[in-house]
Amino acid sequence: MSIILLVVVAAIALWVITAYNRLIALKNQVANGWKQIDVQLKRRHDLIPNLVNAVKGAMDFEKGTLEAVIAARNKAVAATGVPQVARAEGELTQALGRLFALSENYPQLKATANIQQLQEELTSTENKVSFARQAYNDVATTFNTAQQQFPTNLVAGLAKAWPAELWELEDPAERAVPNVDLRMN
Amino acid sequence: MAASANLFDQQESNRRRSFWLVTGFLLFFAWIGFGGDLAIYLATAGTAQAHRVPGIGIVVTLVASGICWYSWKKGAARVLWATGATEVVEPADELERRLVNVVEEMAIASALPRPRVYVVPDADPNAFATGIEPGQAAVAVTRGLLERLDRDELQGVVAHELAHVRNLDTRLMTLLAAMVGAIALMSDGLGRMLRGGVRIGGRSGGGRSARGGSKGGAGALAVVVLVLWLVTLLLAPVISRFLAMAVSRKREYLADATAAQFTRNPMALASALEKLAAAAEPTQSITRGAAHLCIVDPSASRLSSREGFLGDVFASHPPIAQRIIRLRGMAFQAAKQGSPQP
Numbered sequence: 001m002s003i004i005l006l007v008v009v010a011a012i013a014l015w016v017i018t019a020y021n022r023l024i025a026l027k028n029q030v031a032n033g034w035k036q037i038d039v040q041l042k043r044r045h046d047l048i049p050n051l052v053n054a055v056k057g058a059m060d061f062e063k064g065t066l067e068a069v070i071a072a073r074n075k076a077v078a079a080t081g082v083p084q085v086a087r088a089e090g091e092l093t094q095a096l097g098r099l100f101a102l103s104e105n106y107p108q109l110k111a112t113a114n115i116q117q118l119q120e121e122l123t124s125t126e127n128k129v130s131f132a133r134q135a136y137n138d139v140a141t142t143f144n145t146a147q148q149q150f151p152t153n154l155v156a157g158l159a160k161a162w163p164a165e166l167w168e169l170e171d172p173a174e175r176a177v178p179n180v181d182l183r184m185n
Numbered sequence: 186m187a188a189s190a191n192l193f194d195q196q197e198s199n200r201r202r203s204f205w206l207v208t209g210f211l212l213f214f215a216w217i218g219f220g221g222d223l224a225i226y227l228a229t230a231g232t233a234q235a236h237r238v239p240g241i242g243i244v245v246t247l248v249a250s251g252i253c254w255y256s257w258k259k260g261a262a263r264v265l266w267a268t269g270a271t272e273v274v275e276p277a278d279e280l281e282r283r284l285v286n287v288v289e290e291m292a293i294a295s296a297l298p299r300p301r302v303y304v305v306p307d308a309d310p311n312a313f314a315t316g317i318e319p320g321q322a323a324v325a326v327t328r329g330l331l332e333r334l335d336r337d338e339l340q341g342v343v344a345h346e347l348a349h350v351r352n353l354d355t356r357l358m359t360l361l362a363a364m365v366g367a368i369a370l371m372s373d374g375l376g377r378m379l380r381g382g383v384r385i386g387g388r389s390g391g392g393r394s395a396r397g398g399s400k401g402g403a404g405a406l407a408v409v410v411l412v413l414w415l416v417t418l419l420l421a422p423v424i425s426r427f428l429a430m431a432v433s434r435k436r437e438y439l440a441d442a443t444a445a446q447f448t449r450n451p452m453a454l455a456s457a458l459e460k461l462a463a464a465a466e467p468t469q470s471i472t473r474g475a476a477h478l479c480i481v482d483p484s485a486s487r488l489s490s491r492e493g494f495l496g497d498v499f500a501s502h503p504p505i506a507q508r509i510i511r512l513r514g515m516a517f518q519a520a521k522q523g524s525p526q527p
Contacts, residue, residue, distance in 0.1 A: 123336070131293040135296050
């Protein structure tokens with residue numbers, strides 16, 4: 001009798017440990033996913049002043065657009081928390097999109113190797129942001145599902161597992177085409 | 186999450202296949218060695234120079250184990266070396282910079298460590314990935330591919346290759362490449378040796394067969410073993426190549442689908458495949474042994490575009506037209522749902 005009890009208790013303890021460890025592993029993956037986005041966002045923020053400086057001379061007539069890009073960038077740098085960062089970065093993406101659309105009118109810009117290289121770096125950074133976001137949302141969804149499902153939800157409090165916020169997309173156009181097209185040609 | 190369950194199934198099945206591949210390879214070599222010993226033993230049984238110690242078998246099995254170990258450790262490096270690929274450490278021009286960026290992007294999308302990037306100096310567009318462990322994978326593309334594809338298409342191709350890395354296809358394929366190569370080499374070498382050996386045997390064998398004639402049973406058995414042994418030896422390169430082809434064909438659809446999931450853009454890979462199919466010239470620098478690693482069959486696209494029995498047996502890849510149709514289907518589904526599938 002006591003042996004059966006012992007076995008049952010051991011089985012439950014084993015299950016609690018497994019479930020707890022799985023939640024912790026997922027939690028760390030979510031944190032890591034967020035860090036990945038952060039790295040790419042920082043890279044993007046660092047590149048934007050270079051871009052604005054490089055095109056300033058040629059696009060002197062588009063002062064408003066350039067200022068909007070800088071303002072959006074500064075707002076994005078200051079933002080904290082998933083929803084606020086997501087909104088600020090969405091605005092920055094739109095401001096950049098307008099800048100690149102306008103840059104179509106300045107063919108001499110495209111000819112510069114410097115601009116081309118900057119363009120490639122920005123395109124890549126935009127993609128990296130969106131792929132990091134994609135990866136973050138995937139793992140955050142897994143984490144949220146795991147901590148809400150029975151019976152894992154019983155140990156969710158123990159593992160301090162709270163639902164991770166997803167990176168929502170504001171702009172429906174961005175949802176349909178996740179890669180923002182920044183090519184000038 | 187269905188896709189990830191699929192992924193783990195695929196990884197598990199590839200682990201199993203890799204294990205059986207290595208085991209089969211060892212058994213094959215053991216048979217070649219010990220079978221040879223047996224044939225000689227039966228032929229010389231009862232004579233003064235009876236062959237009692239299976240020395241050939243032991244040596245051959247040891248050599249095969251060595252090849253396995255070497256393939257595991259150095260297979261990826263050898264495959265890259267065989268194609269003349271050079272690593273991109275510092276991008277030399279815009280095209281290489283773009284390639285490095287695209288590989289980094291796809292590594293983020295697939296949650297893999299960034300693989301090393303190689304360029305093969307060949308004008309024909311093609312690409313492959315190699316590596317035993319996902320942490321030490323390498324992606325190689327030809328110069329022709331860099332020049333012909335636009336950014337999105339290149340992204341699709343790189344995503345396809347990283348899908349192979351993630352599925353552990355590259356482990357199986359790299360081992361296969363090394364072992365198919367080893368079997369072909371051994372078969373060639375032994376064949377040459379045998380042709381020399383038969384002549385010597387023919388000259389000195391007269392006396393022996395007269396003496397062994399009294400033991401007719403053993404002699405017949407020796408002949409059977411010898412014939413079986415020779416047949417294995419002759420068929421081995423063919424069979425191993427078929428194995429490589431069969432193993433690789435099924436994987437391509439899955440890798441295409443996974444690539445679409447990484448990029449959320451199936452049309453880019455479809456249009457890349459169209460361009461690759463249109464460039465029908467063979468990829469010179471990729472030898473037959475590594476053919477099954479490539480995104481499209483490097484030996485011109487004649488067989489890959491053929492459907493039906495011939496294509497099923499001989500092609501290392503499914504028909505490109507079929508792959509393009511499936512990718513288009515995925516794009517259509519995604520568009521209909523209004524958002525790319527998560």
